[in-house]
Every structure is written in structure tokens, then in C-alpha cells.
Amino acid sequence: MANYLKIFNIPNHYQFHRGGQIDNGIIAYETWGQLNQNKSNALLILTGLSADSHAARHSANDTAGWWEYMIGPGKAIDTNQWFVICASSLGSCKGSTGPCSPNPRTGQAYRFDFPDLCLEDIANTSVLLCQSLGIDRLHATIGPSMGGMTALALLLKHSEYCKHLVHIASGMASPPFSTAIRSLQREAILKDENFNQGHYSAANWPEEGMKFARKIGMLSYRSATEWADRFPRSLKKVPEHAFGSEFPIESYLEHHANQFVHKFDPISYLYLSRAMDWFDGHSYAQPRGSNPLGRVKLDGALIIGAETDLLFPVALQTELHQLLQKAGIKSELVITNSIQGHDAFLVDQQTFTQLVGDYLVQSAV
Template identity: 65%
Template sequence: MPDYIKYLQLPSPFVFHRGGRLYEAELQYETWGQLNPSADNAVLILTGLSPDSHACRHHKNDQPGWWEFMIGPGKAIDTDQFYVICASSLGSCKGSTGPASINPKNSRAYRFDFPDLCLQDVANSNVLLCRHLGIDRLHAIVGPSMGGMTGTALLQQHPGFARHWVQIAAGLASPPFSTAIRSLQREAIINDNNFNRGFYSREDWPIDGMKFARKIGMLSYRSAKEWNERFPRSLKKVPDHPFGIEFPVESYLEHHANRFIHQFDPICYLYLSRAMDWFDAYQYKPKTAPHNPLADINIESALILGTETDLLFPIDLQKQVSDLLDKASIDNRLYITDSIQGHDAFLVDEDTFSKLVADYLSATV
């Protein structure tokens, strides 16, 4: 295990938003840069559903991170200036305690004995991590996709815990289309014969369910506009069997699905996927303005980013967040990009998103 991967032992018990409890739970995390003497230069990265704590490399021979272009010395989230923190989500299979972890009570994997997971729990575990690191108030929270909603949950439960907030490709709740997509993904996994009510093994893995779930996800992560440019219909091959892979776009989906099969534990995927669909910021009722779920988050400013081609979190959701921040008299900037990569634009449209985040963070210092 690389020495830059660290673990926080969470309080025992760690109490969940819906009442469950975990004992001896851990949170895997990584940090970059140095915390200054006043401990006010920390930036917390909240991940999407699939990534882990390795957001960027620690040295030139290290493996690239999932947001390599965004974080590092001299980059948009500048580790020469900021102390950057990123944890693998509680409930994932990426080093933090989740349904695939061993339950200390019986020395078996939790599976469906894992407590009901909400984004509020992911948020609270990150607050505990920050406090463990000596941070009482963050300079900024940066959250793309699921991380954007987790940031909302964090600020609602801990008003004023950050001065600034960057929400990317997210909203205050999942729209029905997004929930439908994730529901189909969960159904594909659960209905795989090898899923076996959660008692699958490495040898009898729900391969087909995980592949189909990933392919459904890829349809929603990218845009038809991008695929029209990348996959000309004229390029075909003779399939290996009747109705086998023939078109380039089919090969693309198959490649990404095969890469994903063993990268994520099926039950962990179910839990985090459902946590996204359960989250609804409007369930939080501020005392000062019950109809504005962002009324009391007590931040100085925010950057809200969306993309015209995003199917999962359409731009109306980002406009709604900006409007509510305006009503709460919170300074905010709203930018809707014309990136063609859909929901995944924040991961691949490097120039656009790097500049927007860099310009915003530089103005907050």
C-alpha cells in the first residue's frame, strides 16, 4: 500500500442518517500540499459514484488520478497554494468501509447488513476527517456529480463549514430520468443469476449484470452529439456470432463495460446509486426560509457549473441552485458550458473546466 494512502478510524459507533450504526469503520483518504499555520487553506474534493481517493498523482512515477488535469502544482486546484483532501466515499469498495467490508461482529462481509446509506452519511464522514486533520473551516468544497449533492448535504448539516463551494454537474436532487437510469442499472445487477441475493463470489461474479449496468451508465454519461462525431456508421466489422458486436459504438460500450466488471463491488454500487436517488435537499427546512434549502448554508460564494449536453443533471438543475443562492443573498457564478461530452465533460473537457475552476478559486484568495 503506498504510504500516501491514509485511514481515519471513524467514531464507534458511527451513526447513520437513517439510524443504522457502524463499528470500527474506516475512511480511506489522501492529501496533497501543506496545511498552513492558520489551517484555512484546505480544499475538500467530494467524489462522484465511481472514483476513489486518488484524485491526482503524488509524484512523477505515481499512477495518474481520476482528476489529474484539475489538481496539482500550478493547476486549477493548486497544491502549491491549497491543502487538498480527497476520501473514498463511505459505502464504496475503494478502501473506505462499505457493504463489501468485513463486519467485525461476525467476520463476514456486511452485504445487505450494511446500514442504509445516505449522502448525508458520506458528508458527515468527510467532516470528521477534516476535523481530524485540524480543520474547523474549509476554504472550499469542490464536488462533481454525486459529490455536488454530497457537498449540498454537508453544507446543510454543517452551515459555514466552508467559505466557498464549487458544484459541478449536479443539483439538489436526482431528476426522474436519472433515477430511472440508475434504477435500471440496479435491476440489471440484482437480476443477474450470479448475484444470488448478494451471496456472489469472485468465481461466480454477476458479470452480465455489471456489464449491462455499465453500458446503461455510459449511455447517460456522454452525449449523442459526441458519439455522432466519434462513431461513423460506415465502420463495421463482421460479428463473431449472430447479433454480435458489429458497430464501433458497440465495441466502445463493450470495452468500458469489461473494464468496469471487477472495479466496483456490485452491492457497493447498489448502495451508492440508491443514496444518490434518495437525496433531496428540499427535505431540509431552514428556519429562516423554509422554502429555500440553501438559505442557511452560510458560505461566502459559490461556483455552479453545468453542461448543455448533460442528460443526467440537466442545466435547469444548476440554474435552480443559482437562483436559490441568489434568493439567499449568496454571491454565486453560474456557467453552462457547451462541452459535447455530456455529464462526463468535467472529466474530459480539460481546458474549459480547468479555466473556470482556476479563475474562481484564484478570486477567492
């Protein structure tokens, strides 16, 4: 366990949304800034599938984080003003308890004995973490991608726990195209001969399955418009063997797949991927057909999408915005012209810095 991580001990006999429980579970998290006296300046950042708690550098870890441009003194999420919390998701392999963690009853990794994981479980343990810090209500929850759906799960399960929502590149549920992409990723991992029903090792890692899963993912994270700009078709090389890598886009996919393959645990990937596809915010409508967000109490929301996002197209952000408005919640919808597709929130720094920073400034008034 990295010594810069803070640890929250999940209460024993923690019950999962779909049944099952764990003991001795932990959530690894990091914080930036200082909690004010009345504990009203807390922001919770909920991560995408493969991200961890290290969203930005801080005094205990000077390594750049996955949202470095967004978080820090004087930045859009200004840690001179806000107390920021980011945790590695329950079920991940980034310090928090997940299927690759040892089961205290056996001493061996849970593997598929880990309970069925839902985004509601990630949301619930995130609230428990924040409550353990004395935070009765968050000023805002900020969630991109999977984190956006987890933020909705949090609001649906804890309707008054957040004053504001910043929801990025996500939606009330995964559309069929997104589920198809993730289904193919899971299939690639499961069919790798080294996966061995989850009994793989560092020496026999399901590399090919993880590489294919990452390449499939990369096809959906960025846009064809961006790739047309970055990879002119005229640029190609002589392949090393018949049907070998010839075009720049092939090298790009291979490079990113090789970088990722040993950085994430295959079973954790399966669990988190499935949790995304299982989540359906519409199922919370009571009675059926009513507004599922009708009981949510928010002072305001910012919903951001990108025109080029294939995974979570703009119709999903529009739907969420309209549901919030029908629930009487002040909601602002912004669809950017970022060409980077689903990953725009990681890459289009100028646009997203402006949007998130301005909203937080206005929300503090």
C-alpha cells in the same frame, strides 16, 4: 489496503442518517500540498459514484488519478497553494468501510446488513475527517456529479463549515430520468444469477449484471452529439455471430463495461446509487416551502453545468444558482457548450481548468 492511503478511524457507534450504526469504520483518503499555519487553505474534493481517493498523483503514488489534469503544482487546483483532501466515500469499495467490508461482529462481509447509506453519511464522515486534521473551516468544497450532491448535503448539515462551493454537473436532487437510469442499473445487478442475494464470490461474480449496468450508465454519461462525431455510422464490421457486435458504438460500450466490471463491488454500487436517488436537498426547507439553503453560510459559489448533460440537465444548476442568490450568497453560474455530456468535467480539460482555476484564484483574494 494500499500503503499510500491515509486512514481516518470513524468514531465507534457512528450513527447513520437513516438509522443503524457501525463500529471500527474507516475512511481512506489522500492529501496533496501543505496545510498552512492557520489551516485556512484546505480544499475538500468529494467524488462521483465510482471514483476513489486517488484524484491525482503524489509522492507516495505516482499513478495518474481520475482528475489528474486538475490537481497538482501550478494546475487549476494548485497544490503549491492549497491543501487538498480527497476521500473514498463511506460505502464504497475503495478503502473506506462499506457493505463489502467485514462486519467486526461476524468477521464476514456486511452485505445487506450494512446500514442504509445516505449522502448525508458521506458528508458527515468527510467533515469528521477534516476536523481530525484540525480544520475548523474549509476554504472550499468541490464536488462533481454525486460529489456535488454530497457537497450540498455537507452544507445543509454543517451550514458554516465551508467558505466556498464549487458544484459541478449536479443538483439539489436527481431528476426522474436519472433515477430511472440508476434503477435499471440496480435491476441489472440484482437479477444477475451470480448475484445470489449478495452472496457472490470472485469465482462467481455477477459479470453480466455489472456489464449491463455500466453500459446503461455510459449511455447517460456522454452525449449523442459526441458519439455522432466519434462513431460515423459508415464504420461497421462483420459480426462474429448473428446479432453480434457490428457497430463501433457497440464495441465502445463493451470495452468500457469489461474494464469496469471487476473494478467495483456490486453491492457498493447498489448502495451508492440508491444514496444518490434518496438525496433531496429540498427536504431541508424549514418551514416547508422556504429556501432550503436559507441557513447556509458561504462567501461564494461557482455552479457549472454542461448543455449536453442528460443526467443532471442545466435546469438543475440554474435552480441551485437561483436558490443561492435568494439566500444572499454570491453565486456564479456557468453553462458550458462541452459536447461530452455529464462526463465533460473529466474530459473537457481546457474549459474546466479555466473555470475552476479562475474561481479559486478569485476566492483567495
